[in-house]
Amino acid sequence: MKTKKSLVIALIIALIVVFIAVVLFVPAKKSKEKAGVGLISPDFELKAPEGKIWRLKDTLGSVVLINFWASWCQSCKDEMPYLQNLYSMTQGSEPILQKGLRIITILYKDNPEDAIRYLSQNKYNLPLLIDSRGEVSLTYGLTGVPETFIVDKNGILREILKGPVEFDSPQAVAFYTKLIRE
Numbered sequence: 001m002k003t004k005k006s007l008v009i010a011l012i013i014a015l016i017v018v019f020i021a022v023v024l025f026v027p028a029k030k031s032k033e034k035a036g037v038g039l040i041s042p043d044f045e046l047k048a049p050e051g052k053i054w055r056l057k058d059t060l061g062s063v064v065l066i067n068f069w070a071s072w073c074q075s076c077k078d079e080m081p082y083l084q085n086l087y088s089m090t091q092g093s094e095p096i097l098q099k100g101l102r103i104i105t106i107l108y109k110d111n112p113e114d115a116i117r118y119l120s121q122n123k124y125n126l127p128l129l130i131d132s133r134g135e136v137s138l139t140y141g142l143t144g145v146p147e148t149f150i151v152d153k154n155g156i157l158r159e160i161l162k163g164p165v166e167f168d169s170p171q172a173v174a175f176y177t178k179l180i181r182e
Helices: 002-025 074-093 095-100 112-121 135-139 170-181
Strands: 045-047 053-055 063-069 101-107 128-130 147-151 157-162
Touching (some): 063 074, 074 095, 074 101, 074 170, 095 101, 112 128
Parallel strands (some): 063 101, 101 128
Antiparallel strands (some): 045 053, 063 147, 147 157
């Protein structure tokens, strides 16, 4: 009986020693970058539905508007025509925007087929990326949708816009133009 007690005590002591060694000597995992105004915007890699890989770091030199949305979100649907109009401006009607502004949308907690169907039915041709594991939305500290992040040419997060936005308003276009010219 005494031998069993000694064995149990020795086992408990060994477990405590191993636990302390792990806590003290195993390096802690580095926390992922988090997005914040004035900080370098965390890089990410996401796929478009057609399979193309898109990386934020590949856009250095351009101002990037990153819009998180969902097809079930009415506020997202309310702002979509403004976003599409701005995207159309970047495709030719506004030379400075065409050269210096990139727009992407990232699907948030939504079925990609529903989103693709919604975009198609409304004749929107915005670039769509799928954050299937929610990692990018977590890194960017998303609080809901719609939420938009404006990243300058140097990769610095300049603005976070929560809620629906009139992306093509004269004030908004002037802001993007200012960032492009900096």
